[in-house]
Amino acid sequence: MALTQHDIDAEIAAKREAYYKGLAEGAPVEHHPRRDYAPYRSSALRHPKQPPINIDVSQDPELVELAAPAFGERDITKIDNDLTIQHPGKPIGERITVEGRLVDREGRPLRGQLIELWQANSAGRYAHKIEVHDAPLDPNFTGVGRTLTDGDGWYKFTTIQPGPYPWAQHTNAWRPAHIHFSVFGSAFTQRLVTQMYFPNDPLFPYDPILQSVTDDAARRRLIATYVHEKSVPEFSMGYQWDIVLDGPAATWMEEGR
Amino acid sequence: MTKIDTNNPESVLPTPSHTVGPWYGYALPFEGGGDIAPTGHPETVAVHGYVYDGNGAPVPDAFVEIWGADPDGALSTIDGSMRREPFSGGYLGRNGVEFTGWGRIETDANGHWAVRTLHPGARGESAPYLAVVIFSRGLLHHLYTRIYFEGDEGLSGDPVLRQVDAARRDTLIARRQADGTYRFDIRLQGEGETVFLEFT
Ligand SMILES: [Fe+3]
Numbered sequence: 001m002a003l004t005q006h007d008i009d010a011e012i013a014a015k016r017e018a019y020y021k022g023l024a025e026g027a028p029v030e031h032h033p034r035r036d037y038a039p040y041r042s043s044a045l046r047h048p049k050q051p052p053i054n055i056d057v058s059q060d061p062e063l064v065e066l067a068a069p070a071f072g073e074r075d076i077t078k079i080d081n082d083l084t085i086q087h088p089g090k091p092i093g094e095r096i097t098v099e100g101r102l103v104d105r106e107g108r109p110l111r112g113q114l115i116e117l118w119q120a121n122s123a124g125r126y127a128h129k130i131e132v133h134d135a136p137l138d139p140n141f142t143g144v145g146r147t148l149t150d151g152d153g154w155y156k157f158t159t160i161q162p163g164p165y166p167w168a169q170h171t172n173a174w175r176p177a178h179i180h181f182s183v184f185g186s187a188f189t190q191r192l193v194t195q196m197y198f199p200n201d202p203l204f205p206y207d208p209i210l211q212s213v214t215d216d217a218a219r220r221r222l223i224a225t226y227v228h229e230k231s232v233p234e235f236s237m238g239y240q241w242d243i244v245l246d247g248p249a250a251t252w253m254e255e256g257r
Numbered sequence: 258m259t260k261i262d263t264n265n266p267e268s269v270l271p272t273p274s275h276t277v278g279p280w281y282g283y284a285l286p287f288e289g290g291g292d293i294a295p296t297g298h299p300e301t302v303a304v305h306g307y308v309y310d311g312n313g314a315p316v317p318d319a320f321v322e323i324w325g326a327d328p329d330g331a332l333s334t335i336d337g338s339m340r341r342e343p344f345s346g347g348y349l350g351r352n353g354v355e356f357t358g359w360g361r362i363e364t365d366a367n368g369h370w371a372v373r374t375l376h377p378g379a380r381g382e383s384a385p386y387l388a389v390v391i392f393s394r395g396l397l398h399h400l401y402t403r404i405y406f407e408g409d410e411g412l413s414g415d416p417v418l419r420q421v422d423a424a425r426r427d428t429l430i431a432r433r434q435a436d437g438t439y440r441f442d443i444r445l446q447g448e449g450e451t452v453f454l455e456f457t
Pocket of ligand 1: 175178180278280
């Protein structure tokens with residue numbers, strides 16, 4: 001029998017309940033999803049069962065993982081942070097600007113770091129030719145961008161509001177509209193790949209990928225804030241989404257490049 | 258709320274990880290992503306292997322990022338791993354002479370990946386190693402591991418290898434092949450599961 005949304009909803013609720021029961025009993029807050037999260041079926045065979053080996057980075061300042069690769073002006077072009085001007089014509093959809101600050105756990109700006117993003121078009125279709133969802137491709141939208149953070153850790157992209165899309169894990173499975181982000185910090189241990197969502201999406205409770213972040217406050221940190229002052233008059237809707245990179249305390253002492 | 262108040266440290270909490278999903282293929286991998294070694298460099302080392310899931314099936318929708326020191330044990334601060342061409346916006350690739358130390362390689366349809374980089378030098382008390390991070394569809398939070406090299410000096414004294422059960426230590430050591438390349442498979446789960454690392 002095909003897996004239904006109802007089945008997935010019940011699993012999500014059970015995972016959330018177990019997490020909050022643990023919290024009440026003194027378990028630590030979990031800022032990241034567990035790799036073993038059954039409501040997202042693809043995780044079943046792709047999470048380790050052995051506990052990781054712990055490395056205390058304060059014991060060895062020479063660790064390769066305490067540094068990070070450098071990216072610079074050679075790695076980006078001027079149009080990489082404006083996804084609406086990468087083709088001869090204008091893409092279809094609602095124009096948006098997404099900006100925010102990249103900081104470490106101490107709230108200090110991470111300067112000159114690479115942020116990459118990718119997303120579906122306004123119809124909910126990725127630019128892949130072999131994509132299963134048959135919503136229209138937009139010849140004027142690829143949906144890929146990159147930029148470097150500025151001297152205060154700010155980044156900014158101009159793009160198109162992505163559409164939600166079905167993904168066939170279960171019957172009537174829809175991903176809420178989202179933008180994928182890939183972020184580098186000043187240490188290899190700060191690496192982050194994640195997804196940004198838009199406020200008030202009715203699909204949030206049904207999506208096991210978003211709900212894999214079982215802590216309610218942590219999950220809210222994946223949702224951008226609409227900021228009217230950041231909307232560009234006669235041009236775009238403005239969103240702010242600040243990003244905080246995790247990592248061991250010793251890496252917080254490192255100054256951003 | 259995702260406007261972080263950096264004056265209030267209590268509110269500065271990590272942005273959660275999410276899976277990279279299945280549709281990164283046109284966005285993240287880039288031309289020459291695994292060609293980290295400068296062209297013709299005598300200390301070039303080729304490392305390759307497969308990524309396997311808990312059933313032992315190859316994973317065709319994963320990628321690894323490799324970060325390592327140069328042969329003297331120094332960490333590069335040179336940019337240009339993914340140089341771009343300013344007129345068309347396409348990839349130029351590395352310039353073939355500078356060593357950035359970093360690369361990104363996706364698995365192919367057989368779950369196979371390969372990198373050409375420089376054999377790293379040792380740092381501190383560690384034996385030489387390449388730092389590795391793995392992403393894939395289905396993986397909600399990336400995984401860290403290391404590639405050590407069979408036959409290198411210092412393996413027996415390496416502080417991390419010493420922490421690992423003898424029975425699992427081999428999962429961190431690339432094996433030298435008859436053709437001179439090194440083989441390093443990554444098993445995400447189950448029998449022969451790779452040792453993954455956590456940094457605190
Ligand atoms: Fe997506």
